[in-house]
Amino acid sequence: MKTFRTRFIEFVSYFFILLFCYASISKMMDFENFQIQIGQSPLLSAYAGMVSYSVIIIEILISILLIFERTRIPALYAATALMSAFTIYIYLILNYSDFVPCSCGGILEDLGWTEHLIFNIFCVAIGVASVILQQRVKTNGLRRSIYFLLLSNFLSCLIVVALFFSSEHIIKKENNFTRRFLIHPVIEENKLDLKVNSYYFAGEHNGNIYLGNYTSPFTLSIVDNSFKTIQQYQLVPPKSKLILKNLKTVVRFPFVYVADGSAPIIYRAKLGSSALNVYSFKDVYFNDYVVPDSTSIVFRAKSSTSDKHVLGLLKIEDSKSVVINNDMILSDGDGVFSTDGKLLYSSDADKLIFVHYYKNTFSVSNLDFSGLQHLKTIDTVNSTKLKIVTKQDGHRKMAAPPMIVNVNASTYGDVLFNQSNIKGKFESQKLWKKSSVVDMYNIIKQEYFGSFYITNKNNSGMSQMLATQKFFYTITENEIVRYRYAQSVSKHFQTGKAENLKKE
Template identity: 40%
Template sequence: MILYTNAGFKKYAIDVICLLYILLFVYAAVSKLLDFENFQVQLGQSPTLSSYALWISYLVPLIELLIALFLIIPKLRNCGLYSALCLMTMFTTYIFIVLHYSSFVPCSCGGILEKMSWNVHLAFNLFFVVLAITALIWQSQQPNNNAWKKKPRTIILKISLSFILSVIAVTVLFLLSEEIMQYKNPFIRRFPQHPVMRDTVIDLKFNSYYFAGADQKRIYLGNYSNPLHVKVLNEKTKIIETTKITFAKKNIPFVSVRTVVRGSHFYLTDGSVPAIFKGRISDWKTTGEFKGLPYFTLAEPVDSTKVILRSSRGKNRSHELGIFDDGQIQKIRYNKTLLQVQKDGIFDTDGTLAYSEKLHQLVYTYYYRNEFIVVNSNAELSYIGNTIDTTTKAKIKVAYLKNGMERKFSAPPLTVNAKTAVCGNLLFVNSRVQGRFENEKLWKDAFIIDVYNLVKRTYIMSFAVYKIEEKKLFSFYVTDDYLYAIMENHLAVYKLRNNLKKEMKIVK
């Protein structure tokens, strides 16, 4: 029915549509330019455009102003309408991809449109796409043009091609951006909306606690100062009780005892003795020990007979990973190829051990480079992964003292991955390296956690854990429902939101 209205009404309607587009594009461009830094940050967090955020941030406001100018000039109006159709189709396609295919939904753009939900924004854009198509058809039917009567198929073809090519352009950008984000490492973090929310904060009174482990209902905290005392936190009620490990043996020269809870067992470990004692959490009594252990610097029990160790037994006392199996004749087997030496073999291969009970795999994350390795329960390499920063070589300087017998840092090292935790198929890394388009205040006020999918071998998202009274982050632990962070003498509990929890589904 619209196509058969009179020419005067159509001309008036075209003027109104062009005016609406002019107001929209001028307002949008000026809003972006007035808050340009924030606009760049928002593009940097985009799941579709993050890899191209720098040049798009300059290009989009310029194009919007240019289209507005075309729509003002009568001779360029037709070109302006086609350009408006293409740009608005691109915006619409972008929102559709964000809602249906991206790994998270970022914050909305600025100005009035920021108040809209993404679905309302999609409908708003579709409305303007329809307006542009209507204006182009009516423009071709004007008496001074009359292109519709001569070649209506040509007009439909031009409109269709403009629409289709715009959709294809944004889709290709999305696919290329995903490729770059996952494999070409431009170091742009993705911050979705609130994946964790603070639940409660508990005062532990002392700053000597660490995470020993968890089961389905409880979190266990060890204590460096009092190794035989374990605090047990009920995950649901947040009530803490204290239990004591019964340890009969005496006169053992312990230096640094660490408690590990794995399943129904607990383990007391000290690599300087070396010793690992074990027992059941049902009664907290040590009932056995691993015999014939080598000296070790890190240990992660796999089960009641196996433990993966890191020892300084390689060339020039460099670190090596191996597996100790108490049930085998040859109890210890080292895999010399797992840790790759870059400089000295000790500092450059230093890192954290974390074990996924669901995957039956261990993750070793280097402190000073953007790399982690995933190892199976037989200390065999599954694959080498990378964190999203660009520090491929450890930025450390090592001084050799006492004729090479002692090593120390001769300059402060660049710590890349400070703390780690594993929950199911996800690796959580507390990064110390700031990415592009990230706010300085955020880094001052919070600790940044990057999340990786160990099964899909991809980076997923990042989020901030805000500091408590400027306290340092000692360690953190993640369960299916909560993230726990020890900040000196405080235990902060954060509830995981659905946009993070849905990533915990293990894909075989």
């Protein structure tokens, strides 16, 4: 006749068999999604491949061992230890994670993380009770069972904690290209139809967004705080016979700048005034520029001696001076093509940033190019993959479309927002096709801390983005969208001294 002890042990065994079989089968039936979930875990991202296979194998093995009476007790030890590992995992998620991800699916898909924690504690409790009830009838059995329970559960929890700290270091410092998608880091708040798709971001001040226009280069447009209308006024340059082909508008309060580095000329006017004045003429030739303050311009230019891009600092007021820096932009030997990229300036951090288009490199320096650091994005494309041919007239051009790594970038404070063109590990192909991905880096701490998706419009990806103190803006086709930051992002905006962390 079966006793209460025997029936309880059988009940716990069958309970774990049902739980682990269902869990493992559901994981195998949707294995790709399971790997994606593990890859987005804030604790185990770096080990998603190993963990996804290991968990399924362990659950199946424990289920098989629980069937046979001879192996049932060792299997109960293992089941209890596994549930302890799951329990400490959830505890770390709730108390030490940068963010709390969505709850996992399967048999407990309707439970939140706190309910999961309670359920797991219950499973550990009945597992411990079943082992103790089985062993207490034996000589020294109770003491031995308690010892093994403590040891096995401690080791399982220790493994999870070790994986957590190791994964944190790998993801933030030595990333093997596993993205960490934060939960709603930016939330769509408003949008406005611009009617045409020729706008680009020229700057921001006091909540107003200033837009330049590729097809109407002397038109300055303003989207105000209400985000309901767009105002426009014409900038009028002095009469000139100059042929202007590549005008770019930049707003740096209280001025608006319109420049063509091939002329080369820089116009400037007070915001609100239509009359542009010549600010610089024939001082330097350039193909891109940023405005750090009212007395200087940082520009990117093609070097006549090295046939690659270099950066320069043009001091305009008082005595004009030019400082050329050859070290901030790294070349792979393909000259001007391999040194192409996005030039940025973070006014709050007072840092220059150059993001390479064709490899996983961005460089950060002070305004005078001191304190230069070459850092890496999380993807693994560490050199440009370009096919260059030389024509009969000596001109060089690309023989095939290049593999673009970093599409676009923006910065505010200590944070670099980088639009990547490379799909990472354990990411949904379906979601990747209908979205643009933005990776975020803290340039002072020198670490990657998360990513988010921006949904495409009519199969067109985001063409422009602008990071400000309160909002993140995008332009997709003819639509400008305003997003509000979550605290998981805005907490990184505060500038501070660089930590002694590993540099590339």
